[in-house]
Structures are given as structure tokens and as C-alpha cells.
Amino acid sequence: TQLLEQSPQFLSIQEGENLTVYCNSSSVFSSLQWYRQEPGEGPVLLVTVVTGGEVKKLKRLTFQFGDARKDSSLHITAAQPGDTGLYLCAGRSEYNFNKFYFGSGTKLNVKP
Amino acid sequence: SQTIHQWPATLVQPVGSPLSLECTVEGTSNPNLYWYRQAAGRGLQLLFYSVGIGQISSEVPQNLSASRPQDRQFILSSKKLLLSDSGFYLCAWSPSGTGTGELFFGEGSRLTVL
Numbered sequence: 001t002q003l004l005e006q007s008p009q010f011l012s013i014q015e016g017e018n019l020t021v022y023c024n025s026s027s028v029f030s031s032l033q034w035y036r037q038e039p040g041e042g043p044v045l046l047v048t049v050v051t052g053g054e055v056k057k058l059k060r061l062t063f064q065f066g067d068a069r070k071d072s073s074l075h076i077t078a079a080q081p082g083d084t085g086l087y088l089c090a091g092r093s094e095y096n097f098n099k100f101y102f103g104s105g106t107k108l109n110v111k112p
Numbered sequence: 113s114q115t116i117h118q119w120p121a122t123l124v125q126p127v128g129s130p131l132s133l134e135c136t137v138e139g140t141s142n143p144n145l146y147w148y149r150q151a152a153g154r155g156l157q158l159l160f161y162s163v164g165i166g167q168i169s170s171e172v173p174q175n176l177s178a179s180r181p182q183d184r185q186f187i188l189s190s191k192k193l194l195l196s197d198s199g200f201y202l203c204a205w206s207p208s209g210t211g212t213g214e215l216f217f218g219e220g221s222r223l224t225v226l
Contacts, residue, residue, distance in 0.1 A: 006155075031213040042202050042217030043156075050212050088155060092213035098144055098163055100206070100215055102156040 003027055004091055004103035012109040013079055021074045021087055021106045029091035032065055032072045033100075037086040069094075079110045114139035118203040118218035125225055131176075131190040133221050135203030138184065143205040145186040146215065147178055150200040162186060163208065198225045 004025045013019055023032070031050045035043035047056050049065035049072060056063045060083075062075040072089055087106045093099040118135040125131060137143050144163050148156040158171045160178035168178050175194050179187045186203060203218040 004155075033214060035215075040220065040222070042204070042220050043215075045214050045216065048212050048214055086153060090156075090215065097213065098161055098169075098206075099158065100146070100213070101158065102148075104155040105153065107153055 003101040004089055006087075006089060006103035006106050008106060009104065010107050010109075012111065015080055015110055015112050016078050017110075019076050019079055019108070021076075021089075021108075022071070023073070023089035023103050024071045025091060026070065027091070028069050028094050030069075030094045030097060031092045032069070033090045033092070034063055034072070034074055035088045035090065037088060037105075039086075043086075043088055076108075079108075081110045081112050084108055084110050114205070114216065116203065116205055116216055116218045118201075118221055121219060121221060123221060123223045125193050125223065127195055127225055128192045131188070131193050131197070131223070133188040133201055133203075133223075135186040135188075135218055136184055137205045140184070140205070140207070142183060142208050144208050145180060146204040146206070147186065147188050148202045148204065150202060150220075152200075156202065160188070193223075193225045195225050198223055 007022050033048045034046045037043040047063045052067045052069045054065045060077045064073050089103040090100050115138045146161045147159040150156050162180045176190050201221045204215040206215050
């Protein structure tokens with residue numbers, strides 16, 4: 001059973017297009033992280049959101065934490081080939097701060 | 113600054129052979145340590161985590177075990193590998209305490225069991 005569901009699983013778009021990736025759960029998390037992973041490497045942290053309704057921007061990337069702290073979205077504006085990779089969301093358990101659960105991942109391919 | 117390393121990077125082992133993957137963290141003390149497994153292009157499955165020396169929590173019953181003999185060393189082991197143990201193994205650390213919660217990953221170890 002996957003605690004966090006990401007959608008879409010795969011996304012192939014042209015350079016310059018916008019896209020949104022969703023991360024949903026029926027569980028509440030104390031915080032939620034987004035990571036980006038290149039093939040054969042470990043995931044790299046992009047952002048952490050903590051407060052319900054929080055919005056964070058990282059250049060062309062906008063992250064939002066749901067009001068109930070159960071879901072999150074990642075929006076990329078004017079995607080570039082360098083954005084290609086596997087995007088993973090991860091929730092930190094509200095009941096055990098030592099546990100982090102990962103979504104199934106969204107594989108993004110941005111074509112030049 | 114903190115760094116995390118895991119080795120070996122690539123491993124090809126026959127079914128029934130033992131396994132030892134090692135992970136060390138530098139530049140911090142008393143970190144929380146984690147082992148995850150990742151299927152190709154998919155999400156990460158939590159295998160073990162540790163909040164201190166000798167303290168191991170197992171998430172999934174399986175053919176693997178973990179040990180933490182020193183504060184910044186985490187080892188993943190198996191006595192007899194199965195075909196299903198193949199995968200990409202990731203070690204990670206997180207600052208202990210409540211904080212906001214972030215994981216920092218090693219480079220990964222790709223295990224192929226034949």
C-alpha cells in the first residue's frame with residue numbers, strides 16, 4: 001500500500017510548457033518534501049513545506065502544501081530540458097518524526 | 113559541511129551469497145540513518161531506520177538486516193541473497209530531533225542478484 005500517490009506517473013512535454021505534479025494522501029504529515037533524482041544517483045532535496053497552505057517558490061518551481069497537510073503540488077513554469085528527471089514527494093509522519101514515506105514518483109521528460 | 117557516502121556503488125552477486133553495504137556520514141553527530149530500496153524509476157521503500165547506536169527499526173519483513181555499530185555508520189546485510197533482493201539501495205541521514213525534516217542521500221548502490 002502506497003501512503004502517498006503521485007500523478008501523473010509519466011510526463012513528456014516540450015520545452016517552454018507548464019506542468020503540475022500532484023502528491024496525495026489520506027494521511028496527515030508533519031512536513032512534506034520534494035526531491036529530484038537523476039538516473040543512478042540519490043535524490044536531491046528541492047524544498048520542505050511545513051505549514052498547511054504554505055507556498056514556496058524556487059525560481060520556476062512553485063510548491064504548495066495542502067491546507068489539511070495531506071497533499072502537495074509542484075508546478076513548473078516554462079519547463080527546460082534541464083528539468084528532466086524523477087520527482088519524488090515524501091511525507092514525514094506526524095506520529096513518528098523519524099519516519100519518511102515516499103510517493104511513487106513522476107518521471108518528467110522535457111524535450112528541446 | 114555534512115557528507116554521506118555509501119559503497120560499493122555496483123554489486124553483482126549470485127543467489128545465496130552474503131551481502132554487506134556500508135554507509136558513513138561525516139560532519140554531524142547523532143544523525144538518524146535510513147536504508148531505502150528503489151525499484152527502477154519508482155518511489156522509495158523504507159527498509160530500516162536507526163536513531164542511535166545499536167537501535168534498529170525494521171519496516172518490512174524480509175531477507176535483510178541492518179546494524180549501526182558506530183554513531184555515523186550504517187550497514188545493510190544479508191546472509192543469503194534472493195533474486196528479489198535486486199534493486200537500487202539508498203542510504204540517507206536526517207538531523208535528529210523534531211526540526212522540519214529533510215533527508216540527505218548517498219550516491220546509491222545498485223545490487224544485481226543472478
